[in-house]
Amino acid sequence: MSTPVHDDPLSRERSHLAASRSALRAMREDVESLDITDVTANWVNAAVLEAQIEQRIKALADLSETPLFFGRLDYLHAPGAEQAEGGEGERFYVGRRHVHDADGDPMVIDWRAPVSQPFYRASKKDPQDVSLRRRFGYTAGDLTAYEDEHLLDPAEAATTSRLLQEEIERPRVGPMRDIVATIQPEQDEIVRAGLAGSVCVQGGPGTGKTAVGLHRVAYLLYAHRERLARTGTLVIGPNRSFLHYIEQVLPALGELTVRQATVDDLVAHVEVRGTDEAATAVIKGDARMAEVLRRALYSHVVPPTEGVVVVRGSRRWRVPVYELEEIVRELLARDIRYGAAREALPQRIAHAVLVQMERAGEAPDDRVQNAVARNAAVKALVKSVWPQVDPARLVLRLLADADFLAEHAEGILTGDEQKAVLWVKPARSVKSAKWSPADAVLIDEATDLVERTHSLGHVVLDEAQDLSPMQYRAVGRRCTTGSATVLGDLAQGTTPWATRSWAEALGHLGKGEAVVEELTAGFRVPTDVIAYASRLLPHIAPGLTPVASIRENPGFFDIRTAADAGTADVLSACRELLEREGSVGLIAADARVPELAAALAAAGIGHVGPGEETTHATRLTLVPASLAKGLEYDYVVLDEPRAVVDGEPDERTGLRRLYVALTRAVSGLIVTHGTGLPPQLA
Numbered sequence: 035m036s037t038p039v040h041d042d043p044l045s046r047e048r049s050h051l052a053a054s055r056s057a058l059r060a061m062r063e064d065v066e067s068l069d070i071t072d073v074t075a076n077w078v079n080a081a082v083l084e085a086q087i088e089q090r091i092k093a094l095a096d097l098s099e100t101p102l103f104f105g106r107l108d109y110l111h112a113p114g115a116e117q118a119e120g121g122e123g124e125r126f127y128v129g130r131r132h133v134h135d136a137d138g139d140p141m142v143i144d145w146r147a148p149v150s151q152p153f154y155r156a157s158k159k160d161p162q163d164v165s166l167r168r169r170f171g172y173t174a175g176d177l178t179a180y181e182d183e184h185l186l187d188p189a190e191a192a193t194t195s196r197l198l199q200e201e202i203e204r205p206r207v208g209p210m211r212d213i214v215a216t217i218q219p220e221q222d223e224i225v226r227a228g229l230a231g232s233v234c235v236q237g238g239p240g241t242g243k244t245a246v247g248l249h250r251v252a253y254l255l256y257a258h259r260e261r262l263a264r265t266g267t268l269v270i271g272p273n274r275s276f277l278h279y280i281e282q283v284l285p286a287l288g289e290l291t292v293r294q295a296t297v298d299d300l301v302a303h304v305e306v307r308g309t310d311e312a313a314t315a316v317i318k319g320d321a322r323m324a325e326v327l328r329r330a331l332y333s334h335v336v337p338p339t340e341g342v343v344v345v346r347g348s349r350r351w352r353v354p355v356y357e358l359e360e361i362v363r364e365l366l367a368r369d370i371r372y373g374a375a376r377e378a379l380p381q382r383i384a385h386a387v388l389v390q391m392e393r394a395g396e397a398p399d400d401r402v403q404n405a406v407a408r409n410a411a412v413k414a415l416v417k418s419v420w421p422q423v424d425p426a427r428l429v430l431r432l433l434a435d436a437d438f439l440a441e442h443a444e445g446i447l448t449g450d451e452q453k454a455v456l457w458v459k460p461a462r463s464v465k466s467a468k469w470s471p472a473d474a475v476l477i478d479e480a481t482d483l484v485e486r487t488h489s490l491g492h493v494v495l496d497e498a499q500d501l502s503p504m505q506y507r508a509v510g511r512r513c514t515t516g517s518a519t520v521l522g523d524l525a526q527g528t529t530p531w532a533t534r535s536w537a538e539a540l541g542h543l544g545k546g547e548a549v550v551e552e553l554t555a556g557f558r559v560p561t562d563v564i565a566y567a568s569r570l571l572p573h574i575a576p577g578l579t580p581v582a583s584i585r586e587n588p589g590f591f592d593i594r595t596a597a598d599a600g601t602a603d604v605l606s607a608c609r610e611l612l613e614r615e616g617s618v619g620l621i622a623a624d625a626r627v628p629e630l631a632a633a634l635a636a637a638g639i640g641h642v643g644p645g646e647e648t649t650h651a652t653r654l655t656l657v658p659a660s661l662a663k664g665l666e667y668d669y670v671v672l673d674e675p676r677a678v679v680d681g682e683p684d685e686r687t688g689l690r691r692l693y694v695a696l697t698r699a700v701s702g703l704i705v706t707h708g709t710g711l712p713p714q715l716a
């Protein structure tokens with residue numbers, strides 16, 4: 035007897051998957067076979083088009099490990115034609131990208147399309163016209179399970195989805211991956227917030243801030259593709275290893291054009307070779323420095339002391355000093371940059387000359403005005419009244435010349451503060467100066483005073499709590515005409531200038547109107563571990579809501595007292611965790627890393643640094659506590675919590691660093707210590 039193979043729902047869904055994959059293949063072949071020889075006028079166009087085609091082919095790749103669709107929605111009624119992304123059916127498969135058949139009918143709908151939204155938001159309370167929501171389970175790329183919710187059936191009990199739970203509990207390996215299949219309703223609201231407004235998300239460790247920020251970019255690129263292609267998008271993260279950790283997420287969602295950078299990258303006007311004492315960096319990062327810079331820059335504008343005489347042919351035209359003063363005053367009052375005003379000044383003077391010419395009965399045209407503006411006398415006047423200023427040289431002088439600084443910081447910085455920012459050994463030139471990261475930000479501010487910084491369409495700022503006010507300003511001027519998504523956790527602020535409140539930070543960013551949302555459901559850290567780490571909250575960020583872990587797997591948590599502060603117990607903890615599936619991170623105070631690296635090598639345990647690819651043979655990452663932020667590992671060994679705290683300039687920062695280190699583990703954490711635990715963990 036033969037069994038019918040296509041009759042059960044799972045088989046039907048599998049055939050839809052197979053059909054969708056061949057439809058995708060056909061779409062790709064269509065693009066691959068495009069012949070552009072006849073449609074491009076020149077080789078530049080051809081090159082651009084070819085690059086676009088190549089991107090499109092890449093975007094249409096069928097990746098065996100990323101299923102084409104992960105959900106299905108059965109609508110009760112066909113959604114409005116304007117919502118249907120070209121389809122008129124009432125059943126939609128939701129996936130990472132749009133796939134259509136030969137007739138152009140949708141086989142899979144992009145998760146970002148409006149008709150997909152109820153997949154994330156519909157509930158029994160608000161079914162949004164969805165009668166059935168189906169989630170699919172995959173094993174090694176094969177569709178092996180599904181799970182249904184009948185949203186309109188009052189008899190069906192609301193349950194938590196097994197597939198969702200499994201996805202959340204899945205062991206972590208390698209870099210971050212997308213969460214499209216399991217975005218939660220409160221996350222989805224942030225992901226799909228409009229492009230016009232800015233959003234700020236406060237959320238404890240593992241609440242999905244980074245994930246939400248990246249999916250938000252993908253969503254915005256879908257919903258406002260043309261506009262953002264013109265204006266650009268940018269994701270800002272704290273350091274290289276973090277950016278490396280997240281760099282696969284957007285390409286996996288088909289978005290290949292988003293720039294990712296650190297704040298230091300954005301302000302790289304000079305080579306940074308120096309560092310500042312914490313107290314100095316705090317002052318250099320203070321928003322008051324913006325006013326000092328503004329004053330110092332505009333001190334270069336000096337009122338004219340005599341009129342200018344322009345000789346043309348046999349005639350001499352004089353613009354009297356009071357009229358020049360008026361022009362300068364008017365330019366100073368206008369909301370334009372120093373450089374733009376400097377360019378406008380000769381034209382204004384020329385205009386004044388032209389008015390005189392007209393009064394004298396001449397009929398000068400634009401060419402005459404330009405010629406007057408370029409006249410040597412006018413040029414000389416502009417040079418003395420409104421000289422060109424090099425932003426880096428301006429900052430150099432402020433940091434090197436006590437009198438110059440005193441003159442412009444008067445009433446803004448105290449005498450002690452001025453002393454703190456002055457170089458002990460003043461640099462002679464921009465090239466030879468040992469610029470610090472904070473100096474580079476000052477130069478960026480000065481650069482923007484001279485010439486307006488280009489604004490992007492949208493900027494995502496991750497780990498935002500660590501920025502100084504001057505750094506917020508640097509990010510803010512890159513989205514003056516666009517919007518921002520600001521992600522952070524006040525409890526994880528570990529810089530001496532870390533943000534105290536989001537209202538303050540958003541003010542410096544120039545996005546005071548942004549709404550602040552809070553995420554409190556934790557997807558990473560197991561309950562016991564997050565409860566333990568949260569003991570630190572009253573000491574590091576009183577008033578913040580502790581994260582509530584939604585992981586069912588209780589995880590594995592052990593605190594081990596070592597015989598001494600050596601490395602033997604750390605090594606055995608690493609060995610033990612390497613027996614298990616998933617990634618392993620050994621987190622330690624920066625100062626202990628060399629000793630631990632040597633011990634691991636001596637014991638024959640291979641390891642890599644954060645941001646380096648692990649391999650099957652080398653699954654351990656040795657992470658200095660200062661680089662742990664934003665990262666996660668399936669299992670973590672945390673070495674000497676006390677040393678982590680002591681590694682920071684003050685106790686609160688130390689405890690915050692410890693909070694970060696304690697909250698990196700997904701499935702298990704072993705804390706080893708030979709010197710006792712910080713009393714705040716007791």
Ligand SMILES: Nc1ncnc2c1ncn2[C@@H]1O[C@H](COP(=O)(O)OP(=O)(O)OP(=O)(O)O)[C@@H](O)[C@H]1O
Binds near residue numbers: 201211217239242
């Ligand atoms: N809805 C979700 N479904 C499945 N996994 C999720 C979901 N939201 C977040 N995660 C996972 O939880 C982990 C933590 O997310 P993420 O790194 O974005 O948190 P975070 O708030 O930025 O943490 P931190 O404050 O430590 O930087 C990641 O592995 C992420 O993929």
